[in-house]
Amino acid sequence: MVEMGGKKKGSVSRRASKYVIPAPERYFYASMTVGAVFYICYCVYRDSIRYDGILNMYDFEQGWPLLGREKDISNFEWHFWYGMFWTLWPWYLAHVVLSRVVDQNAKQLKAVAFLSLSLVSICKIMGWKPVLLILGHCVVIYLSTFMGSCVGVWSVSLALLTTINVEVSVTLMKTLVEQDEEESLFYLMVFTVALANIRCTSFCVEKCWGQRDLADHRQTNKQIYKQQDSKVEHELGQKILSQDEALRKTQTDDVKKKTAERDKRGEGENVANDTNTTMSLNFSFMDLLVYIFYLPLFFTGPILTYNSFQKQFNSLVVPLPWTRVISHGLFTIRMIFWAFFNEFIVHCFYFSALQHNETVIKSVSLWTLAGIGYCQGQFFMNKYVVMFGFPAGFARIDGFDPPPGPRCISYIYLYSDMWKYFDQGLYSFLKRYIYIPIGGSHAGRLRQFLGSVMCFLYIFYWHGAEHYIFLWTILNFLGVFLEVLGGIISELPVVKQFETEKLSPATVQRIHALLAVPVFLISCFSIFCFFGGRAVGYIFFERLIIKGWLTTWITLTFFLYCAIMNAMEINKWQETHTNK
DSSP states (O other), X not given: OGGGGHHHHHHHHHHTSSOOSOHHHHHHHHHHHHHHHHHHHHHHHHHHHHTGGGSOGGGEEOOOTTTTOOEEOOOHHHHHHHHHHHHHHHHHHHHHHHHHHHHHHOGGGHHHHHHHHHHHHHHHHHOHHHHHHHHHHHHHHHHHGGGOOHHHHHHHHHHHHHTTTSHHHHHHHHTTSOSOTTOHHHHHHHHHHHHHHHHHHHHHHHHHHHHHHHHHHHHHHHHHHHHHHHHHHHHHHHHHHHSOGGGHXXXXXXXXXXXXXXXXXXXXHHHHHHHHHHHHGGGSHHHHHHHHTOHHHHTTOOOOOHHHHHHHHTSOOOOOOHHHHHHXXXXXXXXXXXXXXXXXXXXXXXXXXXXXXXXXXXXXXXXXXXXXXXXXXXXHHHHHHHHHHHHHHXXXXXXXXXXXXXXXXXXXXXXXXXXXXXXXXHHHHHIIIIIHHHXXXXXXXXXXHHHHHHHHHHHHHHHTOOHHHHHHHHHHHHHHHHHHHHHHHHTSHHHHHHHHHHSOXXXXXXXXXXXXXXXXXXXHHHHHHHHHHHHHHHHHHIIIIISOOHHHHHHHHHHHHHHHHHHHHHHHHHHHHHOO
């Protein structure tokens, strides 16, 4: 899907694979970007103190005594998961201990042991009713695979996804959780059901593909056998007609030899069939449950598609030498650091509480408004570094290789790259099960466009199918579409010739950066809608664009241009060091 934006990026990187911008100019862009970030963050800090008295009191709780400040808890997702991880880590640790014991003593019981501990821990945390609901979803989607149709699987999957988007079923689901006045357990249930839906879809589509491939393999075997039999009969007939009675003994020996060779080949095919049959056993209902309820990745992900999970789960036992133990320990310390850093941020910068008060964001300065938007995006990235990284670290001890956490959004200027590198598990799911089956990038522009539309429609529906999600999705698609259009234009022979013959590589990079500014702005406003809803997104658009004077537009364009140029240089630096 995100390959749509690759051409535009490629046109820049091919012309500017080395540093073509003079060093003083690069330092200027870096200093302007860093200076602007520091200033807008200072404005957020200043106004966090200034407006503290009029912000919603329920958005705060008592903070760390050392800082002497209240803690902003209005970012529900981070507040919930930060507390939840303190509940989860003993279960994660128990899973690691169980994993090492089973791998070394009874590997044949690995699946049963994993599933048993997972069900016990999840029932303890969520209750047995939500677990039963997820099991029901698993049963229904699994039964759909017996139709042998991926379309059937997708239809059932989307129908079940509808149950968390429709008010009637949502009301019924709320009865499954008890003593949940703040609806935190309901949020956890919906969150895990949505993730389970993705995993079920991955498993069942892979199962349908496996059934199709097995049927094709058997059909191919029948054709091979038929061709081999016809060939042997033909050769026998020719020899009978051309040789006399004295050579028939030799002919008979030759027939026996060929028949033995054919039987030998047939045995090999039967072995292949047995292998495929064994592979099909990896799609049992038990395998589905082990995949869905794999404890380290169950609650927050990241998403690991079933083809990857199956290969890694069935791999050999991964030893734990001291080097790996130290590596895992350092990674865990890193995640703990970022978790406490995020906690420190919400003690000092009340950007989330400020955004929730429409009166305040209508009155703060434009610098503070820009700072609120920047802090929301950066904190969203930091949040998922921990939410993906902490459980992924425990999965790596098991020998899994889950998708890495999000890249820093400060140097991502193409929104297609944002989709590709923020949630790489979701990106892999969309690409493997939606974008490529529809046609991908090798089936023409129309199929590529249709595949992208279907991916974004699924994103909209999976995230909740609400109005602000729709705006976010539309703006995302528009941004990626404009990147594709820019990539197509930049690949035109007349454009490439003009860039090569008339412009220097540095000038080409500057032009591309300037053209990327409006696309980058679209992505920013989509994020504002996603974080604050339609009303907040409109306030940002109204104050920065509609009511913004020429000075505001020039200032905004200048700093975004500097940020994009700086991001280009960082990307080139990363490519240079990666290729070494």
